Amino acid sequence: MRKVQITETILRDANQSLMATRLPFDDFAPILAKMDEAGYYSAECWGGATFDSCLRYLNEDPWERLRKIRAAMPNTRLQMLLRGQNLLGYKHYHDDVVEKFVELSIKNGIDVIRIFDALNDFRNIKTALEATKKYGTQRTVASGCISYTQSPVHTVEKYVAMCKELKAMGFDTICLKDMAGTMSPAEAESLIKGIKDAVGDMPLVLHTHCTTGMAYMTVTKAVESGIDVIDCATSCFSNGTSQPATETLYYALSQAGIETGLNEKVINEVNDFFKPIKQKYIDSGTLNPKSMATDAQALVYKVPGGMLSNMIANLTDMHAMDKFEAALAEIPAVRKDLGYPPLVTPLSQMVCNQAVTNVLLGERYKQISKEVKNYFRGEYGIAPAPVSKELEEKILGEGGKPIDCRIEDQKRTGEELAAAKAALGDLAESEEDLMSYICFPPQAEAFLKARKEQRERVTTYSITEA
Ligand code: CO
Secondary structure, three states, X not given: XXXXXXXXXXXXXXXXXXXXXXXXXXXXXXXXXXXXXXXXXXXXXXXXHHHHHHHHHHOOOHHHHHHHHHHHOOOOOEEEEEOHHHOOOOOOOOHHHHHHHHHHHHHOOOOEEEEEOOOOOHHHOHHHHHHHHHHOOOOOEEEEEEEOOOOOOOOHHHHHHHHHHXXXXXXXXXXXXXXXXXXXXXXXXXXXXXXXXXXXXXXXXXXXXXXXXXXXXXXXXXXXXOXXXXXXXXXXXXXOOOOOEHHHHHHHHHHOOOEOOOOHHHHHHHHHHHHHHHHHHHHOOOOOHHHHOOOOOHHHHOOOHHHHHHHXXXXXXXXXXXXXXXXXXXXXXXXXXXXXXOOOOOHHHHHHHHHHHHHHHOOOOOOOOHHHHHHHOOOOOOOOOXXXXXXXXXXXXXXXXXXXXXXXXXXXXXXXXXXXXXXXXXXXXXXXXXXXXXXXXXXXXXXXXXXXXXHHHHHHHHHHHO
């Protein structure tokens, strides 16, 4: 019997896409043991935004959150999303930091590490892959991930060549990451058939979003074309900018005679559990109804779900929502100037922020962000297509050239870890604390300070009591 397995994304991408990752651990803790019986291929539960949100908004130690999920779900593969050499943030870290981060992720409970680079510059995912192989256990899966996008330079042949490269590098599976939900059924068919012809023995995963309304058709075509795993979200947290619904796919696949391995009763119970939680965040305004709608405009703007909801949040904060349409319309122009980078973090933010700046200042590139300047210096890797010469000259000066090696090749090993130790002093109680600080310095420092103060209060209290 043909088998297509499902990854459940409620603990990461679904809540990231719909409600900016503001789901605290305590909200979903009671359902984890039940989720462990569902029969998912994996449960995606960790990644850049989760980590950041834990420290910044939820006052949670992201590592502790992971350990608690691990303890409650011993039978399910836990999955994370790793931005290659960027780890969880926007800058490139040195190889020793990347290696340590991967080691600790596996040690704290991660099984599937989905590794991607925003530009599909695979020099940037090599270190994370090697570390996964070095520290991985029998259940560890290194998944090589391609940031899917459409542009004049992104052809089926180019994607097939990327898959061959991922296979040669030693990845266990390949994931197509369609973060904007712009992959059409026809594109899925030619792409997946092409990939299966070339590297058919490797399990192929499709990650998409319902943003544009195409996901169910695309997933159906992907299944017909030979996909092995699809990412879905429990139905009350599905659709809109999130993934297609787990239960819906379960029924559709079952009726087509395809085995998913899912337990029907359990996946329905999981959804029943999350229904009131969703309502709570709609009532509080954390879940913006706008992100639950279908927006076919993304087919023009190629804007991923998380980016769209962040842009709405930022413009609302600046009382500039009247510039929403204009900022959306500016995105394709900025993207062309940058050589058609896929719109995935951190490039989605770079392109989005620059487009917003261009619109708010009423002039293109009057102000250029540090990130865009670094991009032109080659610090993020090689752009998929030639960048705007005019903008390059404006940033690098006449005759200026971007670097031709990985940016981290110019750094000294040990530098970042030593700096973190020096900055934190006794605030850091573990290597995990140091990693939190390296990834998100101000947020981690504030969190660790609060943790220390809280412990001191507890200690003082118990001494007084005694
Ligand atoms: Co996604």
